[in-house]
Amino acid sequence: MKNNYTNLLVNADGAILTIALNREKKRNAINTETIEELEHVFIHMPNTIKSVIIYGKGNHFCAGLDLSDLKETNSTEGVFHSRKWHRALDQIQNSPAPVIALLNGACVGGGLELASACHIRVAERTTFYALPEGQRGIFVGGGGSVRIPRLIGVARMTDMMLTGRVYKADEGYLVGFSQYVEKDGLGMEKALELANKISGNAPMTNYALTNVLPRIVEGGQDVGLMLESMTSAISQDAPEAKQRLKDFLEGRAKKVGE
Structure with a gap:
């Protein structure tokens, strides 16, 4: 696959596709263009790809929705914006090639919604999870109300949004945010190990x-x-x-x- 995206770095190496969120100065916050690019990658992914790794460039997986996308929007535009996220993350969840999220630093808001659409999550020890929408007067809109309770339960998600509670990597592993926790800098090694195993499946x-x-x-x-x-x-x-x-x-x- 060619990498001709503005906000993503996409690379195919044999049967494994890596997708990097490439907005490091914004802590990889996702704007409308990024979500459209993610959808495009998965719609056009060749059937030679057997597993996918999504990660963030730099010190953070994803700090969530780029809130500048929400400035001065009305309710109709808000629904359309949310549904755009739903379409893109549905492509990830329903991908025939299993998707691994490699997490580090912030996995917050929309970043956590993105991670929850993936099939396996590998967290480095710097990872922290939060849903700050409750403190910002908004509500999750990228599928988080459906997918995140499947991982951690309704009560924990409610607590996070009501109180601003933050889970660190080890706590997140215990409650179900990730299946693996690795030392900082070793997450990609683990993600590639898993991707190679997955690619060998029928x-x-x-x-x-x-x-x-x-x-x-x-x-x-x-x-x-x-x-x-x-x-x-x-x-x-x-x-x-x-x-x-x-x-x-x-x-x-x-x-x-x-």
């Missing part, structure tokens, strides 16, 4: 985990079990899955823990 399995599993969880037991049966049957019928099973049964595949 594509149908990755697609099922990014697109079907969330619907199973939210669809109720009857719908969920039917989706599970159908997805299980489709995935095991793929030629690649059959070969992997044959390799395991004939002793050519690694066993768990090896």
